[in-house]
Amino acid sequence: MKGKFITLEGPDGSGKSTIIKLIGDYMKEKGIDFIVTREPGGTKIGEKIRSIILDNENISMGPETEALLYAAARSQHVHEKIIPALNEGKVVFSDRFILSSLAYQGVGRQLGIERVKSINDFGLRGIYPDLILFFHIDPELTLQRKTLKMGGDRLEQEGNEFHKRVYDGYMELIKMYPENVKIIDATKSIDEVLNQSIEEIEKLLTI
Numbered sequence: 001m002k003g004k005f006i007t008l009e010g011p012d013g014s015g016k017s018t019i020i021k022l023i024g025d026y027m028k029e030k031g032i033d034f035i036v037t038r039e040p041g042g043t044k045i046g047e048k049i050r051s052i053i054l055d056n057e058n059i060s061m062g063p064e065t066e067a068l069l070y071a072a073a074r075s076q077h078v079h080e081k082i083i084p085a086l087n088e089g090k091v092v093f094s095d096r097f098i099l100s101s102l103a104y105q106g107v108g109r110q111l112g113i114e115r116v117k118s119i120n121d122f123g124l125r126g127i128y129p130d131l132i133l134f135f136h137i138d139p140e141l142t143l144q145r146k147t148l149k150m151g152g153d154r155l156e157q158e159g160n161e162f163h164k165r166v167y168d169g170y171m172e173l174i175k176m177y178p179e180n181v182k183i184i185d186a187t188k189s190i191d192e193v194l195n196q197s198i199e200e201i202e203k204l205l206t207i
């Protein structure tokens with residue numbers, strides 16, 4: 001595959017979505033052929049699945065169902081958007097990917113990292129990021145900010161214990177799968193976080 005695949009990971013409210021837009025602006029300036037996408041979502045089917053997963057009315061959703069829906073949205077994303085873009089030589093930036101499922105469903109929902117990995121592997125067609133930028137920040141503070149501001153979606157509404165498990169899960173995953181993971185200090189200013197991210201991206205793309 002000719003392109004490169006870069007994903008952004010981290011707890012809710014860690015600033016990934018703001019930074020990914022700014023990364024896009026930078027790539028445009030540099031004249032690099034790229035796409036920006038997100039999970040859950042990124043495709044028409046994936047966005048529909050996203051609204052089912054995050055709907056606050058779906059309180060009866062079981063953890064296995066949730067994990068399968070994330071995996072289904074991801075599989076469609078890989079099939080319809082990520083593989084074609086990589087084949088065209090594009091740089092693909094995704095706000096979240098497989099590590100989110102391993103941390104949130106594997107550890108947060110206590111389904112187990114290996115079990116969640118296996119249902120995802122079925123739909124991934126061997127695709128793995130060339131670079132994972134992990135936005136490191138204490139999740140308690142960011143969640144408080146986010147839920148106070150907007151009420152929060154079904155996952156954000158989960159208590160601090162859940163989000164603490166997700167954070168611990170990420171820490172465990174970084175140790176388990178250190179390949180291609182770079183830690184970004186997301187407590188810094190937007191400019192500093194952007195600069196740290198660009199530095200890692202440029203190392204990969206050698207620009």
Ligand code: TMP
Nearest residue numbers: 012039040070096097100101104155156
């Ligand atoms: P977002 O707020 O980053 O768009 O993500 C939506 C929520 O979905 C967020 O709380 C993280 C969660 N999530 C999972 O639990 N598992 C996954 O595989 C993904 C991609 C997101």
